[in-house]
Amino acid sequence: MFNKELIGASTVPLILTVLLSGENYGYELIKKVKMLSNGKLEWSEAMLYPVLHRLERDGFIHSKWHQLENGRKRKYYSLSDLGRSELAAKKSDWIEMMQLFSELWNLKPAV
Amino acid sequence: MFNKELIGASTVPLILTVLLSGENYGYELIKKVKMLSNGKLEWSEAMLYPVLHRLERDGFIHSKWHQLENGRKRKYYSLSDLGRSELAAKKSDWIEMMQLFSELWNLKPAV
């Protein structure tokens, strides 16, 4: 749907932004992002899980297994303080880039 | 300055956008993009040249050597028709992504 580079640049900020409103598990993130993007972003699990593992390895998110009543298990991710500042940094970069493209392409300003 | 992923997603659209207004040589592109971004994007030559070669290999741009009066040579790049449609596609992707982030982050709409 979107080109690969744009996927790469948007995945982490999107994950961190969704986690800002509370803990989520991987599969849920895929559904939420699909919904938020009006179906334009359809992440595969094989794309998402390695990203989540990397974010956890780098300390931006924490994980916690939840045992459901029906016996199934889910791994819930939540944002760390480091993750919050990472999001702030990426958001700031994105906004600057959006302003640049808005000017170049004569769009209405992004902020 | 910007994070790596955002650099990756923006480099090609920026090059193609600058070439839309006429032919440019590599070194010149670096200067123009630095100026357009108010110094926030400082591309290295080692980053740019491989990208230009890839864009040419893929038919998005064409190159032509110019011999200057002082003996120096420059390689000028110009946009092909394929490059124009590639830019249109990437621009469309970018605008959709900008709209998504504008909503998520409660910014003014990007377009």
Added chain:
DNA sequence: ATTATATACCTAATCGTATTAGGTAACATA
């Protein structure tokens, strides 16, 4: 009862690309 679909997690191998770290050469300026 069995099959299909959805949920929910995971890894290994491949491939593409940004970055690092170089190199060449001519011109301009101090």
Added chain:
DNA sequence: TATGTTACCTAATACGATTAGGTATATAAT
């Protein structure tokens, strides 16, 4: 003459997205 700027280039590395798998349980359909 030495430094900085212009102007091009490649090879090696490192990182991450994608492809192509895999495991297991719950639910819905036939």
